[in-house]
Structures are given as C-alpha cells and as structure tokens.
Amino acid sequence: MSSASTVAVAESLTGGAIDAALAATGDASDWFAGGLVAYSSRVKFDVLGVTPGPVVTAKCAVEMAVGVRRLLGAGIAVSATGAGGPDPVEGNPPGTVFIAASVGDRTVVEEFRFAGDPADVVDATVENAFRLLDEVLAGSDPASSRSEDRAPGPDQSLRGNGASAG
Numbered sequence: 001m002s003s004a005s006t007v008a009v010a011e012s013l014t015g016g017a018i019d020a021a022l023a024a025t026g027d028a029s030d031w032f033a034g035g036l037v038a039y040s041s042r043v044k045f046d047v048l049g050v051t052p053g054p055v056v057t058a059k060c061a062v063e064m065a066v067g068v069r070r071l072l073g074a075g076i077a078v079s080a081t082g083a084g085g086p087d088p089v090e091g092n093p094p095g096t097v098f099i100a101a102s103v104g105d106r107t108v109v110e111e112f113r114f115a116g117d118p119a120d121v122v123d124a125t126v127e128n129a130f131r132l133l134d135e136v137l138a139g140s141d142p143a144s145s146r147s148e149d150r151a152p153g154p155d156q157s158l159r160g161n162g163a164s165a166g
Contacts, residue, residue, distance in 0.1 A: 006031055006033040006072075006073075007078070008068045009022065009034075009035030009068065011037055012037070012080060013081065013097065013122065013125065014084075014122050015037055018129050033074040036048065049067040057098060061100035062079075062107050062109050065077040076101075077102045078133045080099045080100075082125065083096045084097075084125075085117065095115055095121050098112075103136050108136055110128070
C-alpha cells in the first residue's frame with residue numbers, strides 16, 4: 001500500500017462515524033490509513049496543527065485535512081468540523097458543517113447547513129464527506145466553500161467501495 005493511495009480522516013462532530021464507515025468495508029486494510037477524532041479544540045490545535053481560534057470554519061476543516069495527511073502519512077484525507085446541535089457553536093447554528101477533502105496538492109472545502117437532530121446532522125455529514133472525497137478523487141471541481149441546505153442523501157460510492165479510494 002503506497003502512501004499516495006491511502007486515506008486518512010480527521011473528524012470532530014461525527015465522533016468517529018466516518019472512520020467506522022470506511023473501516024467497515026471489506027478491503028479497508030488495502031487503503032485506509034486511519035483516522036483521528038479531534039472532538040476537542042485542543043486536539044485540533046495540538047495534534048493536527050490547526051491554527052488556534054474558531055473551529056467551526058472552512059479554514060479549520062482545511063487545516064484538519066492537511067494535518068491528518070501529514071500525521072498519518074496518507075496521500076488522501078477528508079475532514080469534518082461543525083455544530084452538530086442541538087445548540088449553536090461559536091455563533092453558528094446547529095447543522096453548520098464544513099467538510100474538506102485533500103488529494104495531492106489540492107484541498108477543497110464545502111459548507112453545509114443540515115436540518116434535523118444531531119444524529120441527522122452526523123448522517124448527512126458522513127454522506128457528504130464521501131461525496132466530496134469521491135468528487136475530488138475523480139477530478140471533479142466541487143464548488144469551494146459552497147453553502148447549501150442539504151438533507152441526508154443515499155449512500156455514496158465511496159462507502160462500501162474501497163476501489164474508489166485506492
């Protein structure tokens with residue numbers, strides 16, 4: 001397994017849900033480097049190298065993705081940070097989520113406003129993390145920092161299909 005074809009994850013509000021979904025695939029040992037649940041701001045700052053300050057931001061998501069790639073020696077990373085609810089975080093309403101994907105020298109980030117309870121927000125975040133990672137791996141040009149209201153979608157192609165990741 002070359003580091004260029006391995007996937008790493010840094011996640012906050014999802015509490016390991018992205019890692020768990022990736023690890024559940026039959027061939028995860030071929031391409032999944034691992035992940036870090038950085039729920040605490042201090043872990044984001046001290047372990048991932050995120051610039052101290054607000055953590056529900058596009059900048060934080062990008063720095064988390066870049067940081068976990070460095071930390072785990074992976075060629076590909078996805079990260080998620082946000083306000084899962086039920087309360088606002090840093091003035092951001094519940095459901096505000098930033099997801100970043102980093103492949104090679106390219107890192108993209110998207111902003112979302114998901115509706116629902118915290119479990120709904122986690123589910124929507126996981127699904128959209130897979131979608132964004134798939135788009136970046138396929139060479140698509142997802143809109144950087146686009147803000148949309150989205151409901152949880154169907155399973156994305158990366159879930160359950162390690163071939164897309166390496």
